[in-house]
Amino acid sequence: MRALTPHRTPASHRILALALALSSAAQAGDRPRVVGVTFSPGGAQVLAVTSWVADGSGFPSAHLSLLSTASGQQLHEASAQDRQGRLNEAQVRAGLLRSNAAQLQIAGVAGRPNSQPRFALPPRVQSPAWTEALAAGQSRTTPVFLWSKKVPITLSVRRSNAPCAYPGxxxxxxxxxxxxxxxxxxxxxxxxxxxxxxxxxxxLERVDLSGNRVLITVRAYGPGFEGPNATPVFIAATLR
Known part of the structure; x- marks a missing residue:
């Protein structure tokens, strides 16, 4: 197992990782599953854990993100992957949590119960598809029961001038x-x-709430070898 614990992954490294993925003999894109969301007792920090089998390589993989619900900033992230074929997903995930136990204990998220989402899309077992998501110029409002009533959550997508190495x-x-x-x-x-x-x-995939602290999971669809990768993006905030 190899665990990586970067504070923030440079964009150049992410592009390199994407290039390596595109050069593999992959048959479909990655869709890491959100397997756990845990809030600290006061909700100031929130942990999101994902798990998946890496496309192409077949390596069991896991990732954790620790975020502040006050600033929205990512406080800590770490990944693990078994390249030896000795472990399954659950074992890789357990090893990742053990190797980061000190940080999670300090943050107050270790041993906390998993959040029950206020909204979640049904689990998808098929490969990611572009048709699952909103394109630029599209918007969707989803009523989600937060406290005592449904509250509208709106996701709007717009074009960006950012460069793309794989427009095709x-x-x-x-x-x-x-x-x-x-x-x-x-x-x-x-x-x-x-x-x-x-x-x-x-x-929009999932909404978790603790008091007025929220973690919203949005899927970002980007290039994969045969179809898109669907990468979870975590937005932590304090609601007014």
Whole structure:
């Protein structure tokens, strides 16, 4: 097993990783599953854990992201992957949590119960498809029961001027895109660049809530070898 614990992965490294993925004998894109969301007792920090079998290589993989719900910043991230074929996904995930136990204990998320999402799309078992997500110029509002009533969560997608090394792998006529995410009238995220290199489409997947602290999972759809990768993007915030 190999575990990596970068604070932030440079964009150049992400592009290199994407290039390596595109050169593999992959048959479809990656769709890491969100297998756990855990809030600290006061909700100030939130942990998201994903698990998947890497496309092409077949290596069991896991990733964790620790975020602040006050600033929205990522405080810590780490990955693990078994390249020896000795472990399954659950074992890789357990090893990742053990190797980061100190950071998770300090953050107050270790041993906490998994959040029950207020909204979640049904699990998808098929390979990612562009048609699952919104393209630039499209918007969708999803009513989600937060506290005592349903609250509108709106995801809007727009074109970005960011460069893309693989424009031919995007849907015809499309280019890199970014998004705006709102809960009621509160804007939680409106980045100027794609969430992952060359991402062209986005979809709302999951909403977790603890008090007025929220973690929203958006999928970013970017180029894969035969179809898109669907990468989870985590937005942590304090709702007004």
């Amino acid at each position: 792998l995007l849907p015809p006529g499309e280019g890199p895109a970014t998004f705006t995410l709102k809960v009621n009238t509160q804007v939680l995220r409106t980045p100027s660049t794609p969430a992952v290199p060359c991402a062209a489409r986005y979809a």
